[in-house]
Amino acid sequence: MTKNPSPDLPGPALAVEDIHKNFAGVHALRGITLDFPRGTVTALMGENGAGKSTLIKIINGDHRPGRGRVLVAGTPRVLHSPADARRHGIRVIPQEPEIVPHVSVAENVYIGALPRKPGRLLDRAGLYRRMRSDLERLGFAHAIAPETLGSRLSPAQRQLVEILRALTTEAAVLAFDEPTSSLSEHEVETLFGLIRRLRDRGLAVVYVSHRMREIFRLADRIAVLRDGELAGVRDAARTDEGEVVRLMVGRDLSALFARNRSARDRVVLEVRDVTTDDVSHVHLDVREGEVVALAGLVGAGRSELAAALVGDVPIRSGEVRVDGRPLRLRTPRDAVRAGIGYAPEERKAQALFLTGSVRYNIGVAVLDRLRRFRFVGARRERLLAQEFVDRLDIRTPSLDHEVRKLSGGNQQKVVLARRLARRPEILILDEPTRGIDIGAKAEIYRLIDELAAAGVAILVISSELPEVLGLADRVVVMQNGRITGELDRADADEEAVLALAMAFDLAEPTQGNPT
Amino acid sequence: MTTTTDAPPPMPATSAGGAHVRALPRRVAGAVGAQNTSLIGALIVVVGTFTWLDDGYLTRANMTVIGDTVAVTGLLAVVQTVVIVCGALDISVGSQAGVASVVSAMAFTSTDGNAALGILAAIGVGIAAGVVNGIVIVYGRVNPVIATLATLAAYKGVAQLLAGGRAQGYVLGDDFFIFVARGKILGLSVQIWTLAVVAVAVHVLLKYTDIGRNIYAIGGNDTAARLAGININKYLVSVYALAGVVAAIAGVILTARTGSGQPTSGSEGLELKAITAAALGGCALKGGKGGVGGTLLAVFLLGALENGLNVVGVNSFWQNVAQGALLVVAVVIQQRRNGERAVGLPT
Structure with missing residues (x-):
């Protein structure tokens, strides 16, 4: 790696050299060398x-x-903890800011280092004075009031609190991990203005995002990672979206997506005018053997819709029909009985029994079929688990291996195996390939195609556009709890989907006027 | 200082066919489980030490004493295991046993000596007490520790009110109660047999039925269990009802032993012993892990220890200290094994 040490500035603010990291069998990073x-x-x-x-x-x-x-x-530094990283001037702004709800913004910002008067009394006046002068200095006097309670803050203001925490502790490196996922377009623009100002003050900014457009609006350099390696670093001014996508994917995308199916006419799942606390008037059909992708930004209401369709949140009005019969969905049990299989977004938190074995995790969904007089047949359970381990190519040392020790891709296959064991007619998959490597992804895509070819109606929620476009026979786009449009496979491209996903924001153009 | 480590990065690939021939001791240990192996070890050490200290310890008479003291604790510990596997806790089991004891004796007396009715009444009260616990927790959304701490006090009060603050009824004129108190089958006391029958039944329930699988699922990940279509509420209320039933059986044994209904004597403090035994026996207090075998071993270990301390004449106040310390140690060991980071409140 080349360094250009200058007398004033000893090297870049932050650099990593040949970083490797393993997690239980997954080689997450393989020799990353990069400077900031x-x-x-x-x-x-x-x-x-x-x-x-x-x-x-x-x-x-x-x-x-x-x-x-x-x-x-x-x-060279060893960073033992986030506190350690902060001492060295590195500050990562978390995706979900940590805010203490019942105290003021000022206390939230200076938490851990509150100004004191003698006798450990809180210097409340001094606190607000300091907050005001810091806000003034950073140019945020109008963005946030020091007295506001943490619980009253908007998502962008919550981010701002995290940023202020960083700035009041002399950070030299500021990293943002997908900061815009919960922000409106207007708030994004505010945040970008702030980040540009911080950059101009000499901070090194690291910005993680999926959103291509944001990246080109904001970044000076683009570093692309692929399968734990550095695929390339480009000057933002001298590259384009196409090149970045090629670097990200590294291969011909279409090769990942098998397509041996053909959708039939019979509608299996009908969602009619469904309204819940989070979604309103949703209309949606999924046919036998069809894969419908539900696209949209994070927070558009897709997972909430899925939760309603599997009976986990109450439906206020409207109707869900399976094979033309209206469904009473009061609990997830009703959905399971109606033949709806559901793989939730957070597989560890919502689906897996992590300390249970592979066998247990697969068998638990079909105990009613494995048992005789309430006694679970161990042999029948083994046979069933083995069948799915073979069919889905779940890589596990044995059927008795604890699921938490498997890689993410194999864990996801265990979740799918459990659903498939019930031979569902409908599958709802929420982010089925999140956090798993590209090889396992391809296998899951192939499985989805296979299942559709066998007649299963599949609804896939995905935040990855290439996945949406590659998998779907039809793309349904949601925003703010409503369906904003539907695209056939032939008409669906990245532009069209994004336009629908951000329909309201585009109605009011906010393009390219840096503040 | 540098951050470089020279450990080679590749992970040891887990071989698919891991059927290695292991040495016999390791195979036995594998079958019994590390937790149970160390409990057996501790039991041997405890028994060995007290035998060495006092000749009277390892005698048939003394072993019978241990067996009978262990029976009631064991019943509560076994059912506590089920509650803990669900990810919950029942602190009120001792008080429930007290209520059941009083009710069994009073029902017996007021039906002119009908032992069956006495027992049925006790079990009915046990179910009711358990269902109340379950409903308060599930539908009142009260944390299980708080809810059963409250009913620990409330049920104790109920027992005292019913009994008017003193022992009630006299049952030792009845053959059945005499049989429970002093009877033997194949050389073992009826009390130990009761424990054995309940323990086997609960073990089979947990390990071999779909009900047991679902209980582990609820304790292991309640969201996943719910999404899999398990009726969690029904299970939780039923498990607390089961705790009530077993506590009632323990209460009947207490009545038989002393000859009358006891509102508090003999049942107070049993919750601590039951929870300690379950924790020591390898139940994860977060739920989803544990079994009857480990709990029973821990019950015997605690019984042997308590009896030994009595035999060698250690002050019973010290025994309380030891008991509390043991619970803390058991949980500390458990959390260490989980590799929990020592930051903030434990999860």
């Missing part, structure tokens, strides 16, 4: 599972690298 110069916004791009989050966690001191080193201002 001062006064520069470096965007970190890559598909889910490419290693972006792992790299950020290493920079933040959450993880220690298995090999390689982190250099802060040219000096």
Whole structure:
């Protein structure tokens, strides 16, 4: 790696050299060497599972690298904890800001270092004075009031609190991990204005995002990770979206998506005018053997719709029909009985029994079929589990292996196996390939195609556009809890989907006027 | 200082066919489980030490004493295991046993000596007490520890009110109660047999039925269990009802032993012993892990220890200290094994 040490500035603000990291069998990072110069916004791009989050966690001191080193201002440092990283001037703004709800913004910002009067009394006046002068200095006097309670803040203001925390502790490196996922377009513009200002003050900014357009609006350099390796670093001014996508995917995308199916006419799942607390008037059909992708930004209401369709949140009005028969969905049990299989978004938190064996995790969904007089047949359970381990190619040392020790891709296959064991007529898959490597992704895509070819009606929720476009026979786009449009496979492209996903924001053009 | 480590990065690939021939001791240990192996070890050490300290310890008479003291604790510990596997806790089991004891004796007396009715009444009260616990927790959304701490006090009060603050009824004129108190089958006391029958039944329930699988699922990941279509509420209320039933059986044994209904004597403090035994026996207090075998071993270990301390004449106040310390140690060991980071409140 080439360094250009100057007398004033010993190397870049932050650099990583030959970083490796393993997690239980997954080689998450394989020798990343990258620097983050001062006064520069470096965007970190890559598909889910490419290693972006792992790299950020290493920079933040959450993880220690298995090999390689982190250099802060040219000096190698061991970062034991996030607190350690902060002491060295590195600050990662988390995706979900940590806010104490019942105290003021000022206390939230200076938490851990509140100004005191003698006798450990809180210097409340001093606190607000300091907050005001800091806001003034940073140009945010109008964005946030120091007295506001944490619980009253908007998503963008919550981010601002995290940023202020960083700035009041002399940060030299500021990393953002998908900061815009919960922000409106207007708030995004505010945030970008702020980030540009911070860059101009000489901070090194690391910016992780999936959103191509944001990256080109903001970044000076683009570093692309793929399968734990650095696929390339480009000057933002001298590259384009096409090249970045090629770097991210590294291969011909269409090869990943098998298509041996043909949708039939019979409608299996009918969603009619369904309204819940989070979605309104949703109309949706899925046919036998059809894969429908539900696209949209995070928070558009897609997962909430899925939760309603599987009976986990109450439907206020409207109707869900399976094979033309209206369904009473009061609990997930009703959905399971109606032949709806559901793989939720957070597989570890919502689907897996992590300390249970592979066999247990697969068998648990079909105990009613495995049992005789309430006694579960161990042999029948083994046979069933083995059948799915073979069919889905789940790589596990044995059927009795604990699921938490498997890789993400194999864990996801266990979840799918459990659903398939019930021979569902309808499958609802929420982010089925999140955080798994590209090989396992391809296998899951093939499985989805196979199941559709066998007649299963499949609804896939995905935030990855290439996945949406590659998988779907039809793309349905949601925004703010409503369906904003439907695209046939032939008409669906990245532009069209994004336009529908951000329909309201585009109605009011906010393009390219840097504040 | 540098951050480089020279450990080679590749992970040891887990071989698919891991059928290695292991040495016999390791195979036995594997079958019994590490937790149970160390419990058996501890039991041997405890028994060995007290035998060495006092000749009277390892005698048939003393073993019978241990067996009978262990029976009631064991019943509550076994059912506590089920509650803990669900990810919950029942602190009120001792008080439930107290209520059941009083009710069994009073029902017996007021029906002119009908033992069956006495027992049925006790079990009915046990179910009711358990269902109330379950409903308060599930539908009142009260944390299980708080809810059963409250009913620990409330049920104790109920027992005292019913009994008017003193022992009630006299049952030792009845053959059945005499049989429970002093009877033997194949050289073992009826009390131990009761424990054995309940323990086997609960073990089979947990390990071999779909009900047991679902209980582990609820404790292991309640969201996943719910999405899999398990009726979690029904299970939780039923598990608390089961705790009530077993506590009632323990209460009947207490009545038989002393000859009358006891509102508090003999049942107070049993919750601590039951929870300690379950934790020591390898139940994860977060739920989803544990079994009857480990709990029973821990019950015997605690019984042997308590009896030994009595035999060698250690002050019973010290025994309380030891008991509390043991619970803390058991949980500390458990959390260490989980590799939990020592930051903030434990999860």
